[in-house]
Amino acid sequence: MPGAIERANDPLTRNIVYPFANATFLAKHPPICIEGGEGVFITDTQGNRYLDGQAGLWNVNVGHGRPEIKQAIIDQIDKLSYYSTFGLTTNKPSVDLAEMLCRMTAPEGMTRAFFSSGGSEANEAAIKLARQYWRQMGHPARTKIISLRRGYHGVTLGALSANGYTYYREQFEPLLPGFIQTETPYLYRNPFSDDHEELGRICAELLEREIIYQGPTSVAAFLAEPVQGAGGVIVPPPGFWPRIREICDRHGVLMIADEVVTGFGRLGSMFGSRAWGVKPDMMVFAKGINSGYVPLGATMINARVAEPFNTEEDAQFTPRAFAHGNTYAGHPLACAAALANLKIVEDENLPANAGEVGSYFMARLRELQSRQPNIGDVRGMGLMIGIEMVADKATKKQFELTEGFSHKIWERCVAKGILIRNLAETFIISPPLTLTKGQVDMIVDTFDAALTAVAAEVRG
Ligand SMILES: Cc1ncc(COP(=O)(O)O)c(C=O)c1O
Secondary structure, eight states, X not given: OOOXXXXXXXXXXXXXXXXXXXXXXXXXXXXXXXXXXXXXXXXETTSOEEEETTHHHHTOTTOBTOHHHHHHHHHHHHHOSOOOOSSSOXXXXXXXXXXHHHHHTGGGTEEEEEEESSHHHHHHHHHHXXXXXXXXXXXXXXXXXXXXXXXXXXXSHXXXXXXXXXXXXXXXXXXXXXXXXXXXXXXXXOSSOSSHHHHHHHHHHHHHHHHHHHOGGGEEEEEEOSSBSTTTOBOOOTTHHHHHHHHHHHHTOEEEEEOTTTTTTTTSSSOHHHHHTOOOSEEEEOGGGTTTSSOOEEEEEEHHHHGGGOOOOOXXXXXXXXXXXXXXXXXXXXXXXXXXXXXXXXHTTHHHHHHHHHHHHHHHHHXXXXXXXXXXXXXXXXXXXXXXXXXXXXXXXXXXXXGOHHHHHHHHHHHTTEEOEEETTEEEEOOOTTOOHHHHHHHHHHHHHHHHHHHHHHHO
């Protein structure tokens, strides 16, 4: 074991500020430096191999090192590495990708794509599109954004203001005015109901009451994830989203589905909106759009949202144009990677595999939950799964974070070559969508053994 001074000098930690990470903790527990990846497996600089149960960060949906994507990036860079899409110039991969995305989301009614570099930016664009939409529709007072508690939409100030988790918000208060969060249907912990559908009805009603309280003519949009991810994998009941669509329609509010994690197959259907049978007004993509091979985000809009941006004026810089854009919007390498990635998702029918393997995964975890006293809740859909740990099942009391219970389990899993994400009280499992049932067994058996060992250690 290196001593404190060597650790303070650890090249992995001494010069980087890592996202959402305690530097002192990291100096003691340096991160695993990943340097290789193939399929669902990754390797570190020490030569250890892991099954990637988190698909990078919910994003490497087709798996690591896919030669088709590598080739698409090389072919594109041989022709052109970058060119701007700011209006009077564009590039072919971004045009082709927009066309492909519109084809894929045609059942949801999407007609145009706006590109950015990731999920936060794509949500930021959605929020700004909503505001400008209402301005151009003659309702400039419709500016408020309602989202859900436990929701995660990113870190830029607009997306952050929509987040419904104190941890992400508190260091940056005051956030933007006009962002409001209502209750999420979190079955395991809520004061309202033990019945999932009833809980969904109550949460939908609370949203409607909030819209009415705020004054419907002040509300621009409702923004939510079809299944909440970073908030702990909160799956709403089937009736929730259709009910929300009705409520949005009743009050003229735009509906934005943040599909950054759920888009492109993770839930067992191509999109979360499709799984719930709703047509949002905007769909927000990133992550699985190109499995993280090159940063990319996209905000899809339907004809309703696109309409007021059409103008008869014969000038480029009219105030009616969407007044927003980043240098890397429609980056050709990112779009080329996305075209190759989405072809794999469709050709290999990865949503179907996520659904089938995900059901098997959930069945195995439910069995584990029935005999492990520290698994409070297991929830998920497709290959988006959360395991909520508790110190006491009867009271649902949580462990103190400083007890490190989950971290010890995580360490044992890592030592056995299984990488899953330990996010506060919940383990998040979001592997590549190519996962097999045999690989599910590897994850579940390792987690089971790690939990049993740590629980025994804690009980003494
Ligand atoms: C649902 C959702 N929206 C938005 C984001 C933000 O995406 P990014 O980290 O690419 O900015 C994330 C990231 O995890 C997410 O899970």
